[in-house]
Each structure stands twice: as C-alpha cells, then as structure tokens.
Amino acid sequence: MRTGSDYLRSLNDGRQVFVDGERVKDVTAHLAFREAARSIARLYDIAAAPEMRERMTFVSPKTGEPVLRAYQIPRSHADLRARRLFSETWAEATFGLMGRTPDHVAGFFCGYAATSSVLAAGGQNFADNVVAFYEQLRDNHLYASYAIVPPQIDRSKPAHKQSDPTLYAGVVKERDDGIIISGAQQLATGGAISDVIHLSCIHPLQPGDENYANCLAVPVNAPGVKLYPRRPFAIGATNAFDYPLSSRFDETDSYVVFDNVFVPWERVFIYRNLELSRDQWWKTPSHLYGNHQAQVRYVTKLRFMIGIAQRMNEMTGNVANPAVQITMGELAAWVSIYEHMLLAHEVTAPIDKAGVLWPSRNALYSAMALQSELNGRMLEIIRELTGAAMITLPSSLRDFESEETARDIERYMRSASSDAKTKVALMRLAWDFIGSEFGSRHQQYEKFYGGASFVVKQNVYRSFDFARANALVDAALNLPPLASDTDSD
Ligand SMILES: Cc1cc2nc3c(=O)[nH]c(=O)nc-3n(C[C@H](O)[C@H](O)[C@H](O)COP(=O)(O)OP(=O)(O)OC[C@H]3O[C@@H](n4cnc5c(N)ncnc54)[C@H](O)[C@@H]3O)c2cc1C
Incomplete structure (x- = not known):
C-alpha cells in the first residue's frame, strides 16, 4: 500500500504551481499546501494500516494486492455500502472538509471502466485506454483531481466562439503519438496536491465545439501544466488554535492552464466527440x-x-x-x-x-x-x-x-x-x-x-x-361515478 510518506515524497516532482507571483518549489514545504498535503497523507496511512485492511481495501484482480476500495466497481449493494464505509472513514478523518480526496475522482474512473463499451463508440482503443488507466490508478493508489468546467470568460458564447479559440482547454494539434492541449479550465480542487488531472467537459457543447469534447488524463507535473490556486487560506492561518480548520484542511482550488501539453494517445479516452462528451455523464455511472x-x-x-x-x-x-x-x-x-x-x-x-x-x-x-x-x-x-x-x-x-x-x-x-x-x-x-x-x-x-x-x-x-405521478392524476380524473350519480331515481 502507498503510505503517507510515499505520497508526500512523490509530490516534489517539478510541478508548476504559482502563489503570489512565484513558482512554488515544493508543495509539501510551502505554507499554502503543506498541512493539506499532510492531511491527505494521513488518509493514505489510515488506508494502509493492517487493521483497516478489510474496511479500506479490496484485492486487485490484476495484481492480487490490496488496493483502495475507492477503486472497487460496485456489483452488489454490499459493494456500494463498502465504498460508503471507506469514504466515511476518510471523511471523518477530515470532518467532511476536504471534498476532493482521492476517492472522489476514483469514482469517475470506476464508472468509465465499468461501462467502457460506452466509450468504445468512439473507437475500441479509447475504451481500452480508459480501462488500462483505471487499472493504473487503482494498482498504484493514485490521487486524481479533475477540471471539467471551462472558464467563465464569456458564458453567452459556445467554446469555439470565444474571442480566442485557445481560451478553453482543447486540442490544438494531433500527432502520431498523441495530441497537444492548450487553454484553461476553471477549477481543479486539490489539483496542486494530486498526482493526475482528469480533463473533460461537463458543460454543454455544441456543433463546432469538437476540439473541447475530450476526456483525458495528464500528470500534474507534465510539461506545460500550470496551476494557479486562489488565495490559499492556510497562508493567513497564523496558528492552529485560532484557525484549527483553515490551517489543516484547505485543499485549495486551482485554475488550470494547459500550455501546449502533450498527451499520449494511451491517456485519451474521448476525442473530439460531442455525443460521448455528454454520454460520459449519463450513460456511465x-x-x-x-x-x-x-x-x-x-x-x-x-x-x-x-x-x-x-x-x-x-x-x-x-x-x-x-x-x-x-x-x-x-x-x-x-x-x-x-x-x-x-x-x-x-x-x-x-x-x-x-x-x-x-x-x-x-x-x-x-x-x-x-x-x-x-x-x-x-x-x-x-x-x-x-x-x-x-x-x-x-x-x-x-x-x-x-x-x-x-x-x-x-x-x-x-x-x-x-x-x-x-x-x-x-x-x-x-x-x-x-x-x-x-x-x-x-x-x-x-x-x-x-x-x-x-x-x-x-x-x-x-x-x-x-x-407514475401522472398516472395518479389520470386515475383521479377517471374515477367511477358516485353512487348518487347513478341512482336511477
Ligand atoms: C469551491 C468550488 C470548488 C469546485 N471544484 C471543482 C473541481 O474540483 N473541478 C471542477 O471541474 N469544477 C469545480 N468547481 C466548478 C464547478 O463545477 C462550477 O462552478 C459549477 O459547475 C458551476 O459553473 P460556473 O461556476 O461556471 O457557473 P455558471 O454556469 O456560469 O452559472 C453561474 C450562475 O449563473 C446563473 N445561470 C447561468 N446560466 C443559467 C441558466 N441557463 N438558467 C438559470 N440560471 C443560470 C445561475 O445563478 C448560476 O448559478 C468548483 C466550484 C467551486 C465554487
């Protein structure tokens, strides 16, 4: 199992996070993120504790090793209950104050993998990619955050009619080995302290918006990925007595800029497909x-x-x-x-x-x-x-x-x-x-x-x-006549 210190060590990976106009050298050492990262590390330690094995893990069908229950695809009501108990354990450790702990986006990838045939409508390779990536997340206990809403630049216009077509994160180039993404997405909560960013679009798209109709994943430290968090509250939290929550649980929300980011085909799950961009939310769980x-x-x-x-x-x-x-x-x-x-x-x-x-x-x-x-x-x-x-x-x-x-x-x-x-x-x-x-x-x-x-x-x-509601009204409108209405005299 991945421990808290494994997780913390892995965050010092050259990622580009900017606070107060400066690039953060190491998020695990910076006041803005240090305690939030340690809070996530504690969650990994809870899950890795041998006495928590049954509650927090299941056996990976691929490796035979214990992996986080957050990556368990539920096939029975008991499985969903087990997922609930897993998430409840983590939520109690953070008092429900960290929304995008690793179990949140884990659920999205469980859903894609469980119904990968939906993504296969865009090509079997995309369905295979999503299953392989889900297995990689699961078997390495990875923490994915996501950015699925485009920036509020001009909501009156569709993506492709913004003043510059590279304002919203979209494909700008296709290569033999992958694609290049440029543009921004408005928010990835927890992005600065996660391993991977899942980029997709839940905002309605229309014909002409194909370049923005993608679903893919990039490591947070991929060249060209830049994170701009809002004011981190932990910076102003002068001590844990006066700010017991801000000082520990500010997961931060980051604007994400993709500056010509290369994404290999293996990490692309939906590509320039308006229909699938919508179906991923409705036709998968x-x-x-x-x-x-x-x-x-x-x-x-x-x-x-x-x-x-x-x-x-x-x-x-x-x-x-x-x-x-x-x-x-x-x-x-x-x-x-x-x-x-x-x-x-x-x-x-x-x-x-x-x-x-x-x-x-x-x-x-x-x-x-x-x-x-x-x-x-x-x-x-x-x-x-x-x-x-x-x-x-x-x-x-x-x-x-x-x-x-x-x-x-x-x-x-x-x-x-x-x-x-x-x-x-x-x-x-x-x-x-x-x-x-x-x-x-x-x-x-x-x-x-x-x-x-x-x-x-x-x-x-x-x-x-x-x-069912309408049927009741129709039944009420078609009730049999009253006895008095049918009295012959
Ligand atoms: C603290 C926080 C954390 C978040 N974390 C994440 C994250 O981790 N990943 C991520 O992808 N996103 C995240 N989000 C973004 C979130 O998904 C969006 O804020 C949300 O989808 C709403 O979109 P919007 O902000 O663009 O609002 P808009 O769509 O611009 O709407 C703003 C308001 O305008 C009005 N309005 C607009 N259109 C209509 C309409 N047609 N009918 C009626 N009223 C309308 C409504 O009052 C609406 O609330 C987060 C947001 C917040 C605030």
Whole structure:
C-alpha cells in the first residue's frame, strides 16, 4: 500500500504551481499546501494500516494486492455500502472538509471502466485506454483531481466562439503519438496536491465545439501544466488554535492552464466527440459514483456541523432551553434527511445487465439539487443560535500568553461549564467552520461542487418518475361515478 510518506515524497516532482507571483518549489514545504498535503497523507496511512485492511481495501484482480476500495466497481449493494464505509472513514478523518480526496475522482474512473463499451463508440482503443488507466490508478493508489468546467470568460458564447479559440482547454494539434492541449479550465480542487488531472467537459457543447469534447488524463507535473490556486487560506492561518480548520484542511482550488501539453494517445479516452462528451455523464455511472462519495463526505460534514452547534449550546448554557431544542430539532431533521437520502442511493440502486450497480440517480440528484439552498439554511440556524459567541473572543492565542491580558481573558471569557481556553477553542472552531474565509469558501463549495443548482434540478427533472405521478392524476380524473350519480331515481 502507498503510505503517507510515499505520497508526500512523490509530490516534489517539478510541478508548476504559482502563489503570489512565484513558482512554488515544493508543495509539501510551502505554507499554502503543506498541512493539506499532510492531511491527505494521513488518509493514505489510515488506508494502509493492517487493521483497516478489510474496511479500506479490496484485492486487485490484476495484481492480487490490496488496493483502495475507492477503486472497487460496485456489483452488489454490499459493494456500494463498502465504498460508503471507506469514504466515511476518510471523511471523518477530515470532518467532511476536504471534498476532493482521492476517492472522489476514483469514482469517475470506476464508472468509465465499468461501462467502457460506452466509450468504445468512439473507437475500441479509447475504451481500452480508459480501462488500462483505471487499472493504473487503482494498482498504484493514485490521487486524481479533475477540471471539467471551462472558464467563465464569456458564458453567452459556445467554446469555439470565444474571442480566442485557445481560451478553453482543447486540442490544438494531433500527432502520431498523441495530441497537444492548450487553454484553461476553471477549477481543479486539490489539483496542486494530486498526482493526475482528469480533463473533460461537463458543460454543454455544441456543433463546432469538437476540439473541447475530450476526456483525458495528464500528470500534474507534465510539461506545460500550470496551476494557479486562489488565495490559499492556510497562508493567513497564523496558528492552529485560532484557525484549527483553515490551517489543516484547505485543499485549495486551482485554475488550470494547459500550455501546449502533450498527451499520449494511451491517456485519451474521448476525442473530439460531442455525443460521448455528454454520454460520459449519463450513460456511465461515473457521475453517480463520484458524487456518491461527495454525499458521504457531506453527511459527515453535517454531523460535524450539528455537533459544533450542540457543543456551543452547551457552552453558552442554552442547551436545555426548549426554544433552542426546537431549533436544534429542525437542524437535526435536515441532517437526518441527508443521512437517509444517502442510504436511499444505495437501497434503490439498480444493477444493469452487465452486473454493474448504479447508485440511484434520482435520490442522488435530489439531495444535491437542494443542498445549494439547505446548506445555507443550516448555517443560518447556527448563526442564529450562537448570538455573539463566535465574536466575543480574544484577538488571538497570544492574549492567553501575555501577562497583561491573560487574567482578564481567563476570568471573563470562560463559560459556566469550562475554562476560557476550552471555550475559545470551540468558538474559534465554529468561526473557522462558518465565518472565516475557509468557512465562506465551503458554503460556495456546497453550492457549486456538483454544478450550478439549475443544472442539477434539470437532472432531477429528467430522472424523476413523472409517469407514475401522472398516472395518479389520470386515475383521479377517471374515477367511477358516485353512487348518487347513478341512482336511477
Ligand atoms: C469551491 C468550488 C470548488 C469546485 N471544484 C471543482 C473541481 O474540483 N473541478 C471542477 O471541474 N469544477 C469545480 N468547481 C466548478 C464547478 O463545477 C462550477 O462552478 C459549477 O459547475 C458551476 O459553473 P460556473 O461556476 O461556471 O457557473 P455558471 O454556469 O456560469 O452559472 C453561474 C450562475 O449563473 C446563473 N445561470 C447561468 N446560466 C443559467 C441558466 N441557463 N438558467 C438559470 N440560471 C443560470 C445561475 O445563478 C448560476 O448559478 C468548483 C466550484 C467551486 C465554487
């Protein structure tokens, strides 16, 4: 198994990541990425621990060695449950705060490999490529991130009608041994600390956009791949007491520029094919497996969220207040709905003719469609409950250390049930979760990680069983006459 230190060592590979106008020499040493990379390393160590073998691994059919369950193609409901327990273990280790851990994109490649005949419509070689690449990811425990949305340069025009045809990542040259990609893709969360970037397009494409209708993979350190992360929050997280989450779990989101990147044919899975570019999301279970992991992670985060709220109520002395309990009851109801929707993905998952299990599309997309609004609603409930508790805090840990300030802080900032330091630690955790730049980015993440909500709602519309609903209405309109209507007198 790959260990955390194997993973960390492999990241120092000459990749081009830029922060504050400078190229980062080694992401494992740079303040922006060091702790996030160590958080991922811990996940590898958890999976490699011998006592976790059954929960975290299955046997590779090719090598006979244990490999991450994230790469297990589910063929039964028990297999999907096993994938859930795997992802839950990793999500609990990161409190659901790292969305694109290696198990996310692993799910997409499981989906492609499980139904590679779909990609074979573009040529059998592409289907063979995707299976071989899936096996390479699986047998080497690799971490893929992905960039599947083009940049918001001008959404009113299709890809090929942008002011410059090489703004969106697309093919600019074909060679005997592969293709050359140029252009940008707007986001790869975790890209800077992953092994491989999966480039594809989930945005609707139209005739003329063929150059952008690809699915392929490139190593993060491939010549010409450049990553421009947004402001990394770990840089401003001065210490772990004041920023317990930003300092450890900022997976970062990077703009990805492909500057004439060579991709060998073996790493190309869809090539200039508009139909397959769309079908990869609908006719394979890729989007379902990847987002099943996303919901496992989200449910873990919701449990963490409600735990923070409950601990804060205890600290402020409000936990026994009936009005507070009713509000917490509403929060608990939303969390429970998400917990049970996750089980519904599994329980109502059909198995196709080839024996591959597909998590319920309708259950998955319904949960995702409302997440955009409900996540904000849940955070509002917590803000309401806490009053000024996350604000009436010392300026930093140093106020506990200075002789001039420590006495006042310790005397007045305590709670009835704990000393000041314990209370402040909890409230800083809550603020980092809800109000810091890290917390705010998380709200944006939950709104958009699975696509804009209008798109997800269209997906629900397409997958909902309207025939059954309509049949009820038709039956009601065709009820037999009342006895009084048929009375002869
Ligand atoms: C924190 C974060 C992390 C992300 N991580 C990744 C990642 O790892 N990999 C990746 O590929 N992508 C990632 N994404 C990108 C994500 O996939 C996109 O943001 C998402 O698909 C939405 O696309 P967009 O941002 O281009 O919004 P747009 O499509 O430009 O839409 C923006 C808004 O415009 C309005 N709008 C636009 N068109 C319509 C319409 N037809 N009908 C109604 N309203 C409309 C809606 O209000 C919509 O929300 C991430 C995004 C965020 C915020």
